[in-house]
Amino acid sequence: xxxxxxxxxxxxxxxxxxxxxxxxxxxxxxxxxxxxxxxxxxxxxxxxxxxxxxxxxxxxxxxxxxxxxxxxxxxxxxxxxxxxxxxxxxxxxxxxxxxxxxxxxxxxxxxxxxxxxxxxxxxxxxxxxxxxxxxxxxxxxxxxxxxxxxxxxxxxxxxxxxxxxxxxxxxxxxxxxxxxxxxxxxxxxxxxxxxxxxxxxxxxxxxxxxxxxxxxxxxxxxxxxxxxxxxxxxxxxxxxxxxxxxxxxxxxxxxxxxxxxxxxxxxxxxxxxxxxxxxx
Amino acid sequence: xxxxxxxxxxxxxxxxxxxxxxxxxxxxxxxxxxxxxxxxxxxxxxxxxxxxxxxxxxxxxxxxxxxxxxxxxxxxxxxxxxxxxxxxxxxxxxxxxxxxxxxxxxxxxxxxxxxxxxxxxxxxxxxxxxxxxxxxxxxxxxxxxxxxxxxxxxxxxxxxxxxxxxxxxxxxxxxxxxxxxxxxxxxxxxxxxxxxxxxxxxxxxxxxxxxxxxxxxxxxxxxxxxxxxxxxxxxxxxxxxxxxxxxxxxxxxxxxxxxxxxxxxxxxxxxxxxxxxxxxxxxxxxxxxxxxxxxxxxxxxxxxxxxxxxxxx
Numbered sequence: 166x167x168x169x170x171x172x173x174x175x176x177x178x179x180x181x182x183x184x185x186x187x188x189x190x191x192x193x194x195x196x197x198x199x200x201x202x203x204x205x206x207x208x209x210x211x212x213x214x215x216x217x218x219x220x221x222x223x224x225x226x227x228x229x230x231x232x233x234x235x236x237x238x239x240x241x242x243x244x245x246x247x248x249x250x251x252x253x254x255x256x257x258x259x260x261x262x263x264x265x266x267x268x269x270x271x272x273x274x275x276x277x278x279x280x281x282x283x284x285x286x287x288x289x290x291x292x293x294x295x296x297x298x299x300x301x302x303x304x305x306x307x308x309x310x311x312x313x314x315x316x317x318x319x320x321x322x323x324x325x326x327x328x329x330x331x332x333x334x335x336x337x338x339x340x341x342x343x344x345x346x347x348x349x350x351x352x353x354x355x356x357x358x359x360x361x362x363x364x365x366x367x368x369x370x371x372x373x374x375x376x377x378x379x380x381x382x383x384x385x386x387x388x389x390x391x392x393x394x395x396x397x398x399x400x401x402x403x404x405x406x407x408x409x410x411x412x413x414x415x416x417x418x419x420x421x422x423x424x425x426x427x428x429x430x431x432x433x434x435x436x437x438x439x440x441x442x443x444x445x
Numbered sequence: 446x447x448x449x450x451x452x453x454x455x456x457x458x459x460x461x462x463x464x465x466x467x468x469x470x471x472x473x474x475x476x477x478x479x480x481x482x483x484x485x486x487x488x489x490x491x492x493x494x495x496x497x498x499x500x501x502x503x504x505x506x507x508x509x510x511x512x513x514x515x516x517x518x519x520x521x522x523x524x525x526x527x528x529x530x531x532x533x534x535x536x537x538x539x540x541x542x543x544x545x546x547x548x549x550x551x552x553x554x555x556x557x558x559x560x561x562x563x564x565x566x567x568x569x570x571x572x573x574x575x576x577x578x579x580x581x582x583x584x585x586x587x588x589x590x591x592x593x594x595x596x597x598x599x600x601x602x603x604x605x606x607x608x609x610x611x612x613x614x615x616x617x618x619x620x621x622x623x624x625x626x627x628x629x630x631x632x633x634x635x636x637x638x639x640x641x642x643x644x645x646x647x648x649x650x651x652x653x654x655x656x657x658x659x660x661x662x663x664x665x666x667x668x669x670x671x672x673x674x675x676x677x678x679x680x681x682x683x684x685x686x687x688x689x690x691x692x693x694x695x696x697x698x699x700x701x702x703x704x705x706x707x708x709x710x711x712x713x714x715x716x717x718x719x720x721x722x723x724x725x726x727x728x729x730x731x732x733x734x735x736x737x738x739x740x741x742x743x744x745x746x747x748x749x750x751x752x753x754x755x756x757x758x
Contacts, residue, residue, distance in 0.1 A: 214749055221752065390751030413748070 175205035175351070177212055177375065178358035180219030181368025187211050192376070194349060197262030205351050208376035210384040213343065216372035217390050220314045220341040223369030228311045228339035236286035238365045239337060243279035245360040250276075253325055253353055260324055260350040275329040278425060282333035289338060289430050297438070304441045309434040311339035312417065313392035316385040318378055321398045324350035328357065331395050331421070334429040336370055343391070344373045345382065347398065351375040379403060386410035386418075393417040393433045449686065450651055452615075454608030461607065461647060467639035467675055476670035479714055480707045489706070493741050494532055495721065496705040497524060500737070501562055501694065501729045503538040504758075505569075505662065511546050514539060518550035520756060521559055525738050528745075534734065535723045536592055538562040541581060544588035562592035562628070566617065569632075569661035571596040575613065582620050593621050594658060594694075596630045602645060603636070614652035628656035628694055628727075633672045634664040642672055646679035650691050658694035662729060667697025670707060677715040690719070696729025702740040705733055731758060 176183040190207035206212075227235070246253070250272050257268040290308050297305040315335045320327025324347045335342050346354030358373045374381065382399060385391055386407040394411060396404050397420050404420065411418050419432045450456040484492055502521045504513055518537060525531040536559060539547050544563045551559050563585035567573035573581075582593055595617050601609045614629055621627045629649035633642050649657050657676055660667035673695045680691045693716070695708050705728060712720050720726050735755040742750040 217749070384749065387748035388751070389749060389754060410748070414751070 173203070175203050175355050175375070177206050177208055178355070178362070178371070178373040179212065179216045180223075180372065181362060183358070183362070184212075186376070187215070194260070194351065196259045202259055203352065205355065205375040208345075208374040208381060210381065212374055212376075213381050213384050213388075216343040216374060217314060217316075217385075217388055219369035219372055220343050221390050223341045223367055224311075224313060226367055227336070227341055227370045230339070232287035232290065232339075235337060235339065236283045239279060239283035239286065239333065242361060242364040242366060243276050243283065245364050246272075246276050246279065246357070249356060249360055252356055256352040256356060257325060260352060261322075271323060271326045275326045278326070278329050279333055281425065282337045282430075285334075285427060285430060286337045289427060289434075292427065293431055293434070293436075302443050304443060305438065306441070307436050307438045309338070309431060310437050312433045312435055313340060314390055315340045315342045315433050316388075316391045316394040317342050317344040318382055318385075318394070318396050318398040319344055319347055319354070321347045321349070321378075325353040325357070327398070328354055330423070330425060330429075331397060332371060334425075334427075335395070335433055336366075338430050338434050340393075340433055341370045342372070343385065344371065345378055345385070345398070346373055346375050348376070348378050382407055383410055386416065387413065389414045391416060393419070395419055395421065395433075397421050452611075454611070457607050457611055457648070457651065460651070461644050464643055464647060467643055469639055469671075472639055472671045472674055476674045476711065479674075479710050480670060482707075482710045484706050484710065490741070490744050492706045492709050493702060493737055493744070495723075496702070496709060496728065497734065497737050497741075498532045498535055498723045499726055499728050500534040500734050501536045501538045501696070501727050502534045502734060503662070503696070503729050503731050505538070505540060505564060509540065509543060511543070514543050514547050515550050516756070517758065518547060518556065519554050520734070520758075521551065522554045522556035524734055525741070525755075528741075531738070531741065533559055535727050536560045536562045538564065538592075538594065538729060540568070541565055541585045541588075541590075544585050544590045548589040560591040560626075561589060562594055563588075563590035564594045564596075564630075564661075566595040566613070568594070568596050568630075569663040571598050572600075575616075578613065579616065579620065582617055586620065586624055590625060592626045592628060593617065594628045594630055596632060596661060597645065597649065599632055599635045602641075602648075607648060611648060611652045614649055614654060618653035626655045627653065628658045628692075629654040630658045630661055630696075631676075632661055632664060633659050633668075633676075634666050634697075639671065639675050642675045643679055646676050647683070650679070650683050650689075654691060656692040656694050656727070658696055658727075658729070660697040662697035665698065668695035668699055668708075668729075670711060673708060673711055674715055677711060677720070680720070681716045690725060692725040692727065693720070694727040694729055699728055699730050700732050701736050702733075705730075705737065 186206040188209040191204040192207040196202045253272045254268045294308040299305045387410040521534045565582040566578040631645045739750045
């Protein structure tokens with residue numbers, strides 16, 4: 166008798182938990198060959214709201230963690246991802262098609278990118294901060310600090326690499342994030358959330374939703390608790406709409422290219438300048 | 446008015462014995478079932494405004510200062526300073542020694558219609574001698590408190606000294622007379638069973654309480670839905686028996702708009718719509734008000750608001 170496969174339920178990742186959508190909805194995703202693959206949760210605006218609440222409550226703890234500690238935790242995420250390499254690879258292969266070689270390369274690049282950003286955690290304020298020249302008996306320092314809660318609409322095509330390229334620079338600097346995964350290729354994002362849940366990342370720092378970008382993104386852009394947005398995964402028509410909605414609370418909205426850069430970290434940071442008397 | 450007991454401990458004991466026990470499974474189930482009611486759009490907006498008017502805005506910390514009291518008084522009058530269509534809260538609840546400054550600040554901010562509630566009788570434990578409890582209440586009344594939140598002696602209640610608990614409530618009620626409303630805190634988290642909650646509710650009502658209140662907010666669990674349900678049943682039945690309408694105050698653990706609306710559903714379904722009035726139902730809370738305001742903003746603007754748009758208390 167042949168064994169019956171144990172099928173996986175693909176769920177959301179909110180506040181360190183794996184709930185189904187509160188709406189109870191799911192949607193169908195198909196592979197590169199047009200065959201059915203899975204029924205992940207179709208997140209609703211209330212799931213988005215809960216994610217933002219979770220991200221906001223995780224913010225004080227995560228942003229207060231030392232940069233060195235954040236770097237260690239991000240490196241640990243890379244370690245866990247390494248152990249799940251095969252799972253990432255088979256998901257990418259099924260969803261994106263292409264060769265096995267290309268799939269492994271994407272996974273390896275994604276893991277290396279985590280490590281690269283992990284290394285940046287305790288260096289970014291050194292290169293972007295400054296001791297400012299002033300005419301007076303004071304020191305004057307500028308240091309970059311986290312912006313707050315950042316909404317991320319991940320790149321749609323490269324389902325793992327695009328995701329990591331967007332997430333890692335945001336949380337490395339002490340922000341917390343709500344991510345809308347690639348709409349048609351969400352499985353690597355769900356697997357990544359399982360890696361995150363078993364690393365030392367505090368609950369709520371990263372929240373991952375699967376569902377329709379066109380449904381969720383406007384609620385994200387108009388949410389007053391969200392301080393910045395990465396709209397790299399949107400078309401330009403939706404981006405315009407999001408920029409209009411986001412203007413209400415002066416949200417920082419950015420679209421990035423493919424090249425990893427410390428600029429991606431600085432895009433969601435704020436400069437704080439303090440005066441300190443000399444000799445005290 | 447029908448007199449149910451003649452004031453002696455014996456008659457009280459006999460009467461409380463006639464009360465039927467609470468079906469625990471049934472009460473839990475009913476409360477859980479009512480919590481699934483969906484309140485949306487116009488009903489939600491009505492419920493939010495009603496809940497704001499029912500809030501007893503509370504600060505009961507050892508670290509309370511006059512400055513903190515000033516801030517919550519301003520908030521009590523106009524919970525959202527950017528939107529004067531938001532109603533004032535039901536009352537401001539403070540410790541005894543801050544009653545005077547609370548009254549002054551409310552009056553100065555145009556909130557002379559808002560009552561000041563003071564917690565007395567050695568709140569929250571109730572462990573003090575009887576003369577101290579009386580003096581505690583007198584001080585609050587003399588400073589201008591128009592609502593007195595007293596605690597019962599749970600130790601006495603649990604060891605069966607019902608007469609003692611009854612007499613304490615009665616004496617405090619005589620002190621309040623026409624000057625103040627008396628709310629009796631049962632501290633249901635320490636009463637262990639729902640039967641005790643029902644008994645204590647009747648005991649307090651028979652002794653002259655104008656309100657029965659779930660908890661001090663210092664003990665968990667506090668105002669859980671089944672406990673509020675049992676208390677609402679008690680005031681409803683008492684009204685049928687005597688014609689006296691007693692209020693209920695749910696305090697402790699009610700932090701979100703969703704929790705507050707669940708309480709309103711309970712009030713409407715168990716006691717009836719006559720109790721959906723700040724005169725007969727109150728919610729003791731501090732953090733709840735901010736969430737009510739955020740939800741109100743969401744309904745008005747159509748997008749989710751954020752914690753930067755309400756005060757830090």
